[in-house]
Amino acid sequence: MKREWELIRLILTRIEAEGDLSSRWFADRFPEWPADAVSYHMWLLIQAGLLTGQCNADAPSAGFVCHGVALTWAGHEFLAAVRSDTAWGRIKARLAERSVDLSLDAIIAAARFALGG
Known part of the structure; x- marks a missing residue:
């Protein structure tokens, strides 16, 4: 699946x-x-x-x-990074432009970048 x-x-x-x-x-x-x-x-x-x-x-x-x-705790942190549709869209776009598959680590790294962290 x-x-x-x-x-x-x-x-x-x-x-x-x-x-x-x-x-x-x-x-x-x-x-x-x-x-x-x-x-x-x-x-x-x-x-x-x-x-x-x-x-x-x-x-x-x-x-x-x-x-x-x-x-x-990790679940709350992850959700905080991807909750907003705007942030989620930025994260997916950033990973797509770099041809990186969506993975937990990649999403967290992209979220830090997208959120300025």
Whole structure:
């Protein structure tokens, strides 16, 4: 499955906005995306240390389900860099003009540059 950065931003944004640490964010809370894609991206976010949550298996497979609970410190920092559509557009443009694939490290580096840091 391909990593979808728009879905990653959406998951982080919605979970941060909830503010309720007793909530569990399953795929059905993102009906505009296929459930398997949401679970996969939550798994990626948990693996990257941006989101706390759990999955019913260590790796994606048939019947794989994950849920998110809260952003980590790194998740809040990452979201702060990509939250605004304007900043996100600048980041993607900067990486595209340099023919750099979107990766977590590349996005963070481009965000620092785009935000003057």
